[in-house]
Amino acid sequence: REKMLYEQVLVQLGQYILALQTNAGAVASLDVLCCFTERAITLNYVAPTFITEAGLEVVNGRHPVVEQISVQTSGQPFIANDVTLNPYRQLLLITGPNMGGKSTFMRQTALIVLLAYCGCYVPATSVKIGEIDRIMTRIGASDDLAGGRSTFMVEMTETANILHNATDKSLVLLDEIGRGTSTFDGLSLAWAVAKQLLEKNRAYTLFATHYFELTRIVDEFKYAANVHLDAVEHGNSIVFMHKVEEGAANQSYGLQVAQLAGIPKPVISAAKRKLAQLELNQVANQDATAVPQVDMFMMNEQVVEVPLHPVLTELESLQVDDLTPKQALDLLYRLKATVNQT
Secondary structure, eight states: HHHHHHHHHHHHHHHHHHHHHHHHHHHHHHHHHHHHHHHHHTTTOOOOEOSSSSEEEEEEEEEEEHHHHHHHHHHHOOOOEEEETTTBOOOEEOOTTTTSSSHHHHHHHHHHHHHHHTOOBBSSEEEOOOOEEEEEOOOOOOTTTTTTBOHHHHHHHHHHHHHHOOOTTTEEEEEETTTSHHHHHHHHHHHHHHHHIIIIIOOOEEEEOGGGGGGGGHHHHEEEEEEEEEEETTTTEEEEEEEEEESOOOOOHHHHHHHHHTTOOHHHHHHHHHHHHHHHOOOOOOOSSOOOOOTTOOOOOOOOOOOOOHHHHHHHHGGGGGOOOOHHHHHHHHHHHHHHHO
């Protein structure tokens, strides 16, 4: 009985299928446009301008998702950033600390372009977009266990796809290419990929990296530029500015970020000593105000081991909570005497 009634309904509706599909499509389109309108008004989005000239210019661009999360969770306003890409500024090499906002900056640029091509207003003060034929990305780190591919293999496969298919109208996002292998292999690959994108593909590229040696690529290619996201040390902590500035970063703040993540203090201390040893062996022509960074292309000497001061050795092994006030005072006098002797 139920099956018969169901079949009768289908027969009666069959003649109206085309009209129902047309109406459903119209309602769906109207729903999307209403959503675009409501979001544009509520979140202060602007209409993008499509231009015939090649390039992309975003003024005070924002990430549509991160902006809302930032406001709702911390009450802090999202830091807007500009980006300019054109045939004379094809590749932006982005440096700066982890958590500084490099990936957010790249993703928001891609989302602004995607939203504009969907017909939606965009989170920015103004946007001018030339022809973009595709958006290609290599972001994140993940392996493919089922396919038998390591994290580095996945990274290289996706990079190969970009190098084979990106055009001079493509927007390319590359995040830390070469990090899944040895330092020299990774740095060499990152340099070669950037060189290929500049010389052959000529795509609009946002290239985030922690290889500071790679920032010298601007000396060889005039259509590449360095930008960075800065951070400021405040006491024993670090404050991320999240603002994109011209020029290369002068340090990565890796140890400070590791400390924020909860790495034990003895490990951080050991890392600082090893960093000091490495920096003693660097041969780099840097600005006097910059914090030294190891130049992997120029460091050929053997690392010199710096002996640890006996006071530091004793302090590292000390269990402060086990000391009585008298023992602590005696220890302080003894350490002071040791310092005076050395």
